[in-house]
Amino acid sequence: MMIFGHAYLARALLACIIGICFSVTDVAHGQSAGTPDPTDAGKAIFKRANCMGCHKWHGNGGGGYGGDALSLRKTELTRELIIETIGCGRPGTGMPFFLRGAYDTIKCYGALQADMAGNMPPEAGSFLRGNDIEAVADYVLAHIKGRSEPTYAECIGFFSQESRACNVYKTDSAASPENKPKER
Template sequence: MSLRKPIALLLVAGALAVTSVAIAANAPAASGGTAATATLPANADLIKIEGVTELDGADIVRGKRMFSQQGGNCISCHGWDGDGTGKNPRSEGAAALLRESGLDAAGFIEIISCGIPGTPMPYHDSQAYKDDRCYGMVAADFEAGQEPDKGKSIKANDIVNLTAYIMTSIQGKPAATYEDCAAWFEASAEKSCAGFKK
């Protein structure tokens, strides 16, 4: 076995990392239970969030496209409204509840880029695990069959756009309503959102 780190250490470190991320991902939203407040310029979809420099100039409209099937396909596991009930069988209906997440921008960027080893959450940085940018680990640190899942590659600026969309449009929001569903599905709202009218 030519792993850089003993496997026992990897398993313990991996379990601790996943546990701490899982707790953080399902914790109440930061700042007293409310999501970050974005300032939208009158003529643009670019944002500036007070105290969150990682997202300065992010494009939330493009971030929504990254969240949808056109980009990272996050809705497949997390659901269109971030409630963790997407249709992807890999997620087993247990994806992170983005509405309840307490992650900050850096946390979202890291998890979207690096995934969460040992879980179905894939990584989206095309260079992840080729060097030690993700949790200080490289692909050779994992046993065969235990490597993190690779998702569709997303450029770094689009990971920022995606994070901005999640933090301004999903995180800290109450349960989705018919109006939320209609805004998401637009032309197909009548069919897609029928469950909200019961």
């Protein structure tokens, strides 16, 4: 009976040590064991609401259906201003508003639609709830704002898998032979 007790205790101790090792590895890589990134919801909404249609997956901006989108990497907007911009759009630009009732029953930038005199931003293809808008703002702050040029690792992280779109971010030393152009 005593041997069984010691064997059981040894296995329990070993399982605990292994669990701690995996937890330490996850923490060293910026993740807590079993805890998803709290900004994953914001990333999903960023994709679903087609923010990447103009701002691109990396947030550097560029041409899109609404014109040249500004770089979210270089933005100096605070969380509150990012939330307002998503909800109310940007008057006089192609940045759409995502908040239902914006400019109708909810004043944006202190104005309603009648006050906009032709500077009304476009309506987004779909509306977002307030907590969804906040989630996108939190995602932008955690993963885009203040970052330097996009990297291969960021690209893979955004798409959650290998994507051909990420190949342009591979360095020559990191590119595998099958991803390099064939010489003719």
